[in-house]
Every structure is written in C-alpha cells, then in structure tokens.
Amino acid sequence: MDAQVSGARPILPLQLGEIWIAIDAGIVLELLGAKTWMRVPGASPQLPGILSWRSRAIAVLDLRETLALGGTPTNPPPRTVVAQVDDCTFAFFVDVAREARVVDPEQLRAPHVVTGRFVTHELALDGRVMPIVDVAAMIAAVSRGPVESA
Amino acid sequence: MKPARSIEPPVDAISFLVVAGDRACRWGVDITHVETVIEGATAFRVVDVERLGVPTDAGDDVPVRVVQLRADGQRAGVAVRGRLTVATVRRTDVHALPALVVATMRHGAFSGVALADDDIAFLILDVEAALQEAA
Numbered sequence: 001m002d003a004q005v006s007g008a009r010p011i012l013p014l015q016l017g018e019i020w021i022a023i024d025a026g027i028v029l030e031l032l033g034a035k036t037w038m039r040v041p042g043a044s045p046q047l048p049g050i051l052s053w054r055s056r057a058i059a060v061l062d063l064r065e066t067l068a069l070g071g072t073p074t075n076p077p078p079r080t081v082v083a084q085v086d087d088c089t090f091a092f093f094v095d096v097a098r099e100a101r102v103v104d105p106e107q108l109r110a111p112h113v114v115t116g117r118f119v120t121h122e123l124a125l126d127g128r129v130m131p132i133v134d135v136a137a138m139i140a141a142v143s144r145g146p147v148e149s150a
Numbered sequence: 151m152k153p154a155r156s157i158e159p160p161v162d163a164i165s166f167l168v169v170a171g172d173r174a175c176r177w178g179v180d181i182t183h184v185e186t187v188i189e190g191a192t193a194f195r196v197v198d199v200e201r202l203g204v205p206t207d208a209g210d211d212v213p214v215r216v217v218q219l220r221a222d223g224q225r226a227g228v229a230v231r232g233r234l235t236v237a238t239v240r241r242t243d244v245h246a247l248p249a250l251v252v253a254t255m256r257h258g259a260f261s262g263v264a265l266a267d268d269d270i271a272f273l274i275l276d277v278e279a280a281l282q283e284a285a
Contacts, residue, residue, distance in 0.1 A: 038263075038270040040247065041175060044254035050247065050263060052270050057263045059250040088250050143253055 008102045011123070013130060014081070015096035016069055019114075022123055022130045025100040029089070032080040037091075046142040051091055053082055061092040066138055067116060085136045088143070101125065108132065117141075165238045166264065167217060168272050169230045176272040178237060178264065183277045185218040185225065187234065224281045239264045239271065247273075 010025035030053075037051035037060050049060045063069070077093030084090075108121040114131040118141075121132040166178030167187075215234065216227040243265045252258065261276035 036269055038273065039175060040251055040255070040273065041259060042255045042257045043251055044256070047251050047254050050251060050270060052265050052268050055243075055265065055268070057245045057248055057265065057270065059248040088248075090248070090250060139250070143250055 007105050009105070010100050010102050011132065012081075012100045013098040013125060014094040015098075016064060016067075016094055019069055020128050020130045021067075021133045022125070023083075023133050023135050027083045027085055027135060028081060028100075029084050030082040031097050032082065034076040034078050035080040035091070036076060044142065047090075051080070053089070053091060056089075058082070059088070059090040061090050061135075061139070061142070063092045063094070063133075066142060067118065067133065083135060085139045088139055090139065162242075163238050163240050164244060165236055166272070166274065168235050168237045169217075170233050170235065170272075177260065177275055178272045179217065179219065179228075179275040179277060181236065183219050183221050185220045188216045188218065188227075219277055219280060221277045221281055226281050228275075228280060237264070237266075237271065239266065243271075244274070 011022040012025040012028055013020060013022050015021075035051050035053075037049050039049040043049060046062055046066045047059050048062055048065075050057045051060055052058075077095065079094045079097045080091050081094060081097060082089065082091045103123060103125070107123055107125075109123075111119045111122045111131055113122055113129045116131070116133075118134050118138045119131040120134045120137075123130050123132055165181040167181050167184050168176060168178035170176045215231075216229050217234075218225060218227045244262055245265065246252075246262050247260060259276060259279055260273040261279070262274040264271040264274060
C-alpha cells in the first residue's frame with residue numbers, strides 16, 4: 001500500500017556513537033561516505049562549517065552538538081548524509097546509516113527513553129528504541145541563531 | 151625577442167593569494183586587492199585577523215608576513231603565518247557561503263568559498279570586512 005495513503009512514513013535509522021536515532025527519510029537527498037569539510041571561523045557550533053556537494057558549498061550541521069550528545073566524533077566521520085529542508089541543503093555526519101524503513105503510525109509512541117527538544121516520537125526497531133528526531137525543526141531553530149543544547 | 155607572457159588570469163578565472171597554515175582553515179584573498187607582501191613589516195595598520203576569527207597559527211614558529219590589501223582607496227595589512235601560494239580558479243568554482251551558515255555566524259571574515267575537485271579549496275576573505283576592522 002502506498003505510504004502516503006496508509007499514513008505510514010519512511011524513516012532512516014542512523015547511529016551516532018552509541019546512540020541510534022531515526023529521521024524522516026523524505027528529507028534525505030544522498031548518503032555518502034566520508035567527506036572532508038572545512039570549519040568556517042566565526043560560525044555557530046551547530047553549523048560549524050561547509051563541504052562541497054555537487055559543485056556547490058553546503059552547510060554542515062553538527063548533530064551531536066545540536067542534540068547535546070557529546071563525545072568525540074570519528075574523524076573523518078564515516079558517513080555523510082545530505083538533506084534538504086525547504087530551500088536549505090545541508091549535510092551532517094553519522095557513524096552508521098541503515099536502509100530506510102517504512103513504519104506505521106501505530107509503531108510510534110511518545111518519547112520516554114530519550115527526550116529532547118527535537119525528539120517527536122520514539123520507535124522500537126530491531127530490538128532498539130530509537131528517538132525520532134525532527135531535523136526540519138532543528139534546521140528552523142538553528143537558522144534563527146545558536147540554540148541551547150537540546 | 152619573445153613576447154612577454156601575460157600574467158593575467160583568463161577572463162573566466164580569478165587569482166587568489168592563498169594562506170595555508172597548519173590548521174584546518176585555508177583562506178585566500180582576491181589578488182587584485184593585494185598590493186604587496188612584506189616580510190615582518192609593521193609600518194602600517196595591521197588587521198587583527200584573529201578578531202575576525204581567522205586562524206593565524208599564532209605561537210607557531212612560522213615567520214610573520216604582512217599582506218597589504220587595498221580596496222576603494224583604503225589600505226590595511228593582514229599579518230599571516232603559513233605558506234603563501236597563488237591559486238587561479240574558475241569563476242564558476244567561486245561561491246558565496248551557504249546562507250544557513252552566514253545567518254548564524256557571530257562575525258564574518260569570509261564572504262565566499264572556492265571549490266576544486268569536488269572539495270573545499272579555501273575560504274575567501276571579505277576584504278571590505280578586513281578593511282573595516284582596520285579602520
């Protein structure tokens with residue numbers, strides 16, 4: 001059945017260090033391997049730099065910083081996720097990206113295990129509880145300036 | 151006699167003086183704004199590029215040079231450490247910084263970025279911001 005008709009939604013499970021999260025797969029444009037990036041002096045901690053993608057410069061979103069996960073990311077981060085929200089294209093780094101999955105609304109529940117400003121739901125998947133992170137809301141928040149760690 | 155070779159870049163290209171220190175940030179300035187490079191000169195106003203957020207490898211055992219910039223009749227020097235090279239890039243490889251990054255910057259020393267081989271080559275110094283800093 002078509003996901004739009006059933007209310008099901010595609011999500012993309014991602015691993016950041018010890019943490020698994022899931023995001024709306026609909027915003028993802030491309031999954032890449034490690035990409036070099038450059039810090040921009042004076043940039044905010046949540047959007048600390050840029051990288052080159054398809055012959056253009058796009059913003060780098062620091063998911064760890066924005067989600068207040070802490071820890072030292074692997075350098076260079078092994079996977080690069082390129083995403084788009086409205087007319088903003090940006091990239092962020094993760095350690096592992098699994099295949100996108102379609103989940104039914106009944107599988108989603110209110111966040112209990114992991115809570116935070118950008119966590120909308122949580123989901124039990126493959127024996128793990130994953131917070132669903134609203135990256136679009138995150139981009140809207142950080143574009144207004146530095147945000148308090150979520 | 152052989153005709154002198156032109157040192158002008160092609161019309162569809164821009165030459166930059168690029169500063170590449172040991173740190174991750176490489177940056178360049180449009181060479182048309184560079185009057186001269188002086189070893190260790192301090193005879194004119196020097197922009198405190200660290201206030202603009204530009205890494206200068208301060209404290210490293212690297213000689214200081216001053217790149218003297220000029221724009222709209224204003225002059226100022228930028229003290230730099232690190233290697234200086236000249237890079238010529240196509241205009242199509244010169245881009246503004248992403249609006250998302252610019253909107254959240256605390257201060258802006260850079261106006262753009264040069265790309266090369268699907269990678270970030272260097273950031274481009276905002277000369278007007280540098281001269282304002284020196285004013």
